[in-house]
Amino acid sequence: MHGSISNIIIVYKLIIIAKQILTMIRYKSTIIILSVLLFNVCIETTAQAGNRYIITDYGAVADGQTLNTIAIQSAIDLCASQEGGTIVVPEGIFLCGAIFLKQGVNFHVEKGGVLKGTVNPDHYPQVFTRWEGVECEWTSALINAFDMTGVHLTGEGIIDGSGDQWMKRYPRYSNELKIGRPRLIAIQNCTDVLVSGLTIKNQACWGLFILYSRDVIAENLIIRAEHNIISSDGITIDSGERIHIAGCDIDVNDDCIAVKSGKDEDGRRVNRPSAEIIIEKCRFRYGHGGVSMGSEMSGGVHNVEIRDCIVEADNWAPIRFKSQPSRGGIIENITYRNIVLQDTRKAFEFNMEWRMRPPIKPPSDPLPLVRNVNIINVSGRVQSVGDMHGLKDSPIQNVTFKNCNISAQQGFILENVEGLDLSGLNLNVEEGEAIIYK
Secondary structure, three states, X not given: OHHHHHHHHHHHHHHHXXXXXXXXXXXXXXXXXXXXXXXXXXXXXXXXXXXXXXXXXXXXXXXXXXXXXXXXHHHHHHHHHOOXXXXXXXXXXXXXXXXXXXXXXXXXXXXXXXXXXXXXXXXXXXXXXXEOOEEEEEEOOOEEEEOOEEEEEEEOOEEEOOHHHHHHHOOOOOOOOOXXXXXXXXXXXXXXXXXXXXXXXXXXXXXXXXXXXXXXXXXXXXXXXXXXXXXXXXXXXXXXXXXXXXXXXXXXXXXXXXXXXXXXXXXXXXOOOEEEEEEEOOEEOOOOEEEEEXXXXXXXXXXXXXXXEEXXXXXXXXXXXXXXXXXXXXXXXXXXXXXXXXXXXXXXXXXXXXXXXXXXOXXXXXXXXXXXXXXXXXXXXXXXXXXXXXXXXXXXXXXXXXXXXXXXXXXXXEEOEEOOEOOOEEEEEOOOOOEEEX
16 A cells, blocks of 8 residues: 555656646646646556455444444554555445544445445534635534545445435524534545545535545546535535546536635635646536536635536536635636536526625625636527626626537626627527626
8 A cells, every 4th residue: 555655656756847847838738637647547557455444344234224433433443553455335334423534544335335424413523624615623524534645435336425314304494403514525635535436425515525635536426415405515626736527427406516715814814726627527417506616715716627518407507606705816717618508597607796695794805806717619508698797896807708609598697897708609599688788
């Protein structure tokens, strides 16, 4: 296992050297592509070395009723003490509370295996993390990987957060739940991470949460949440760098993928952007957004490309930017390329005064800003083209459409926008004006 990690470190030293050379000649896009390709090669050629620790050998019971937290954590602790290896969840349903991976320990759920979260708040201790863009003590996830290098979470099995049961036991407006509902998988302050092949199901809160981490690959995941589970975002990237998401199929009751970087004063204090992100070959089904930027964006979001994706019926807004005047921060150099829209509600939503509910915080100085957005080869049928609403004193800047063809019932509403290039946006609108300026 340690040899595998060493291989990753060696490859990334080569990447750093390549970046230094390429930066001098200003081929920034090449830097991103080279980093992703080399990391993919490294991950794919690095076997999950070390011993296998099958959780049933350490007392776990696959009856869906026995609480297995202690048995699974004991296997993790033993694995870490013996130079690492892989924790294996075999066939069966294993009920569990929060578990914490350790350095050198990978996690694998075999086909037919289910790790199922309990619906008892006492089984999820409070940890120092970030919740909705603010650093604080908050409820741990079902699977927690903190401060690790070279961790793999893999398999053809299921990780089930029991979010449907959480909603039944603690309805949305219930005062009984005194702490936050647990996220499903939390990757925090980690480097060189692979999350691959798993089915992520019914997260009680966000599904895969990537915080303060870099060089992360999330690939070929199936993510599903019942549509009554609030805040069940599929993947949330929060102040993460060099993230590659590919081949994921997501249907949830919030944003399918959200890119964030902290909220308001605390986000600006931490001042860590989300940057150098590629999201490709994904399918987004129901959700409030396909890939959303914000609303917590105070640390900035830079250099993101979303490409070769399909967004299906009733997704609210496949291309979505959301913020508030109090945020600060800059979202810039964002590209959506080769996106097919299949009867979504909107095509585009840019809203810099999103969900302005009391108490309303005073505007930041400077105000948040969205600029340099390219929307290329985005086509399909939608209910409404959408809206682009900037701030009066901080307009949305330099959005360019190229080879986009949208058929819609209603048009495109524009307000507080500068440098907008609509020459590559072909609209076929059934009701009213195609472009409506406010």
